[in-house]
Amino acid sequence: MILLSSCGSQKQLLYNPVEVKQLSQKLGIQLDNSNKDDDKNMYLYAQSSLWLGVPYRYGGMTTKGVDCSGLAYNIYKTVYGKNVSRDSESLHQSAKKITKNNLEPGDLVFFATSKDKKKITHVGIYLKDNKFIHASTTKGVIVSDLNETYYKQNWKGAGKLK
DSSP states (O other): EEEEEEETTEEEEEOHHHHHHHHHHHHHHHOOOSSOOHHHHHHHHHHHHHHHHHBBTOOOOOEEEEEEHHHHHHIIIIIIIOOSSSSSHHHHHHHEEOOOOGGGGGEEEEOOOOOOSSSOOOOEEEEETEEEEEEEEEEEEEEEEEESSSHHEEEEEEEOOO
16 A cells, blocks of 8 residues: 655555455455545455454454454544444444445444344444455454355344444
C-alpha cells in the first residue's frame, strides 16, 4: 500500500498488483484494482486480513483475543472512523436493515447461534462474493461463506450502520 498526500491533507491509498493478489489469496475473495474494488474497500480488506487467525476470546478487543463484536468494533473504528456498539444485538438494532441481495463491503451480517433463535448472538462484516469475516468461537477470526449450511440456518439479517 502506498500512501500519498495531496495538498498535505488528503491521503489516497493505492495498492499494487502484488498486494492485491496477496490480499485476494489471504481472504479467499477475488480482488482487482478496478473501480469495483475501490480504495475504501481495499482498506477494509487490508485491515480485515490483519485479524485473520486471531484467537477467539469472549469480551476480547485485541489481536491477542477478540470476540465477534470486538472485531466489528475494531474494524469499523479503523476503516470508517466510527465507534460502534460492543454487542451483537445492539449492532443489529442500530443498523439500517438491508436484504442479503443488497449486501456491500462493510455491511454487517447477523446470526442467532444460540438456542434462542430470536436473539442476535453473532455478527460478521461482509467482504464480497458471499464472504464475511468474523470471530468464530472455535476457530478464531476467519472468513466464511454465507452459503454454508450453518450460516444459512442461523441467518437473522444484514444491516448498514448509519
